[in-house]
Amino acid sequence: MNILTDIFVVLVVIEFVYIFYLETIATTSRKTSETFGMTKEVLEGKNVNVLLKNQGVYNLLIAVMLLIALFIMHSKGTIVLLLNYIIIVAAYGAVSSNPKIFPKQGGLALIALILLLIFGI
Helix, strand or coil, X not given: CCHHHHHHHHHHHHHHHHHHHHHHHCCCCHHHHHHHCCCHHHHHCHHHXXXXXXXXXXXXXXXXXXXXHHHHCCCHHHHHHHHHHHHXXXXXXXXXXXXXXXXXXXHHHHHHHHHHHXXXX
């Protein structure tokens, strides 16, 4: 893969680590409230809090898998698979919850995927 593709994959990783941070570490913060359009009171609710923390771990593991695929496995196929997963989940979120989810969660992944498909390995 070329450097531009690598940069965009790493940007996706950074984005997913940030989502992990919001959902798992800063679960009840003002920024998390703004990002997800939920009041702090809702975020402090036990069920929502636990669900967000669980989702945050999923997002962190996606980031870790992308890093492993990029820097250890050097696997274009694995990266394509993970980026497609991110794009599909973002599309589902856009349809089922809020259209703004797609560009926020899937935008960088889509750009990375397009660059990967154009420039290849």
